Amino acid sequence: MLTRFAPSPTGELHLGHAYSAVLAHDAARGAGGKFLIRIDDIDGSRSREDYVGASLADLAWLGIDWDGDPVRQSARLGAYAAALDNLRARGLVYPCFCTRADIAASLSAPHGPSGAIYPGTCRGLSEIERTRRLADEPHCWRLDTARALAESGDLQWEEAGQGLRSADPAAHGDIVLARKDAPASYHLASTLDDADMGVTHVVRGADLIASTDVHRLLQALLDLPTPLYRHHALVCGADGKRLAKRDAAASLASLRAAGIDGPTLAADLAAGRLPAGYSLQNP
Ligand code: GLU
Numbered sequence: 001m002l003t004r005f006a007p008s009p010t011g012e013l014h015l016g017h018a019y020s021a022v023l024a025h026d027a028a029r030g031a032g033g034k035f036l037i038r039i040d041d042i043d044g045s046r047s048r049e050d051y052v053g054a055s056l057a058d059l060a061w062l063g064i065d066w067d068g069d070p071v072r073q074s075a076r077l078g079a080y081a082a083a084l085d086n087l088r089a090r091g092l093v094y095p096c097f098c099t100r101a102d103i104a105a106s107l108s109a110p111h112g113p114s115g116a117i118y119p120g121t122c123r124g125l126s127e128i129e130r131t132r133r134l135a136d137e138p139h140c141w142r143l144d145t146a147r148a149l150a151e152s153g154d155l156q157w158e159e160a161g162q163g164l165r166s167a168d169p170a171a172h173g174d175i176v177l178a179r180k181d182a183p184a185s186y187h188l189a190s191t192l193d194d195a196d197m198g199v200t201h202v203v204r205g206a207d208l209i210a211s212t213d214v215h216r217l218l219q220a221l222l223d224l225p226t227p228l229y230r231h232h233a234l235v236c237g238a239d240g241k242r243l244a245k246r247d248a249a250a251s252l253a254s255l256r257a258a259g260i261d262g263p264t265l266a267a268d269l270a271a272g273r274l275p276a277g278y279s280l281q282n283p
Helices: 015-030 049-062 077-089 100-105 127-136 145-152 186-197 206-222 252-257 262-270
Strands: 002-005 034-039 093-096 140-143 156-159 163-166 176-178 201-205 228-232 234-236 279-281
Touching: 002 015, 002 186, 002 201, 015 034, 015 049, 015 201, 015 228, 015 234, 015 252, 015 262, 034 049, 034 186, 049 252, 049 262, 077 093, 077 140, 077 176, 077 186, 077 206, 093 127, 145 206, 156 206, 176 186, 186 206, 201 206, 206 228
Parallel strands: 002 034, 156 228, 201 228
Antiparallel strands: 093 140, 140 176, 156 163, 234 279
């Protein structure tokens, strides 16, 4: 068994991250397996190096140990580009020149699990127009989801304790695989990383369950193995809302400063016991 914890270094880790990291770590260690850290730092404008160091220090404070050096998404851009080239050569992605405002202005943009569903404006551009606009217009690359689904058939994954679940990538529309401002989207990078790192069990928050619909499709298209998934309940504050990076009181740094013992907290979280004022909720 090989699991991972994949923080984005865009803020301090909080109790919700600790819960996720502890579950992933303990699952692997309990089975004599490996536990890796991945730093999801593909978003260069929001990632900060000091948060990388702080996150690793927080995990060490909890008593979590990991195998090898943390993997960095920023060091894997070549793998993302190669996957995109593969999909491009098969006609499964297309460049999209729309701005957020263009998409919002489109009357036919309903909402899906990951925001507005792209109305498909750039899907039908002629090759001539595409080539002309590619030369000087900012663009992202979108998956032609209908075409991709025609190649991949029925998609399922195994959810721990629940059996097989059907993936519904169509609900997301034509998702972005490479952003205007970043060489890969979360979906593409995370799917490739999990496969290349040899992750057998993805343990992460239930807020990401809809993303698994998309990841399952990318696995089929790129001939990658499908790990087993465990989407766990989310840590919520007294207001019943899930923790966000702005909830300073729940940050591991403030709990540490308040004199809490890290390994004791980790053992409590593993047993589903949360500090007063916090609870686990399924979205
Ligand atoms: N970096 C992602 C986050 O912070 C985690 C992605 C994942 O576990 O797949 O939410």
